[in-house]
Amino acid sequence: MHPFDIAIIAGYLAAIVFMGFRLSQRVHDARDYFLAGRSLTWIIIGLSIIGTNVSAEGYVGASGGAYNSGIAQANFEWIGAIPAMILASLVFIPLYWRSGVYSIPEYLGRRYNQPVRVLAALIASIFAIFAIGVSLWAIALTLQSYLEWPIWVGIVVMGTVVGLYSISGGLAAVAFTDALQVVIMFLGGVAIVALGISDTGGIRGFADTLISENPTHLHVYLPADDGNFPWPGVILGLAIVLSPAYWCGGQAILQRTLGARSQWDASASMMFAAFAKTLVPLLIVFPGLLALVMHADIEYPDMALPWVVKNVLPPGLSGLMFVAIIAALQSSIDSSINSTALMITRDVRGVIRGRVDPVEDLKTGRILTLVVLLIGMAIAPFVGEMGGIYVFIQSLLSLFQGPMLALLVLGAFTRHATPMAGLITLVTGVLLSSLLMASGMNMLYVAFSSFVYSLLALWLFSFFSQRLPAGELAQLVYQLQIRGDARKEAD
């Protein structure tokens, strides 16, 4: 690696640790630590949302997916994100904000009951810890390939860097470093696009070569019998279930919006993130297509991005792109450890103890952030080596998305859904998903089927149990909140 590249990497790592320590001076209690003292602006939150969203699988895997299937991979960034982000911005973020909650499990706990809250928090936390392990493994692999560091050294060094700024500065440090990381990611991505297009004879030359050799690679929808991205699965499973469940109910994503300085900033941040999301395929899909056009000599599709970085970018810029990959991984890890610590502190420990204390929770939150990070570091070599297990765990996560989204949708939009029906639906919905998955059904169709079942079950079971009192529902159901606001406006 060129000395200039090494200087860029060292400068980046020093800058984010410095930023974390500066922001730690603002942290005095749990609200400062977990919600940044409700001080974040829409631009910072929007960039941080994208940083959290673009993960290890996103950066490396999406390039590999595009190499295989073409621009259909970008559906995850377009129809598989934008409609749900608009819904989150205009409906769910105002709903959560006005409810005054710290987390999505807390909202579910208030709308249904405490067992639903604890169950949702535990499920999300367990999967987050595995995701942290995989991201650390991916960083260590990247460091090994570029700097020839042993795997364990990469895990320890990156774990320490992320831990230093996340534990000291909390959500504010996470959000500001994420924002810096996303700017670096876009700079690296733009450099690849500009140089790649130039090397392949301009936009026309690039597109002509791609289409002549891979006729379907510029078609965003693939046939319904396609093995990877069948269009009905993309629309029904991804756009209607998995994406809204992620953007309207994902704690790591929404936590920073709850840390906004105003409700307007919270809503605007998600819209701003949606604009940035529209451009994300340039960063993560284009390199896969470029490797194809340039006839990259690679063994696996996932090697498309490293090949492009090595063969297209000059010294200095390749260091920047290396930093961009590291930044993408770090921003996913820091968000996961912060949101997991929050859920365990308040939604599990707080419920079991029956009380929360802002000062005590700050101490607990910091300790739990460290514990979650250490567990992630400890399991990283194992989950990384057994990649198939992680894919299996990700499939298991999709078992919960349909029922969880049904609880959120009927809970947010109707008074009819009852606490007991919520718990029964969550448990039976997950059981049904497991059976469908075991029968060999495509993951996207499992998500859609379990969502439809859960909507019907929650509606029907709610006829046989007690609703929440009207006074409590007024703060938790969207239409009732709006009606209350309209009355205030009229007064």
Added chain:
Amino acid sequence: MEWLQSAPVWWANGITLVLFVAIAIGVFAVPKYVFMVDAPDQSRWRDVRFWALTLVAVQLCIYAIFS
């Protein structure tokens, strides 16, 4: 779900068009005060419903180009 295996791709383009047009109309069902209640000022550019409209227009262009 097997009957879906033979569904033509143009259905996907049609559904996408309907979905985004529905979103463009639906955003105006959300009252302005829901998100403008504590905005620093009431300038028109802060109305995030228009941000959503722009996003929808961009998406429709993207899906038209790559259909």
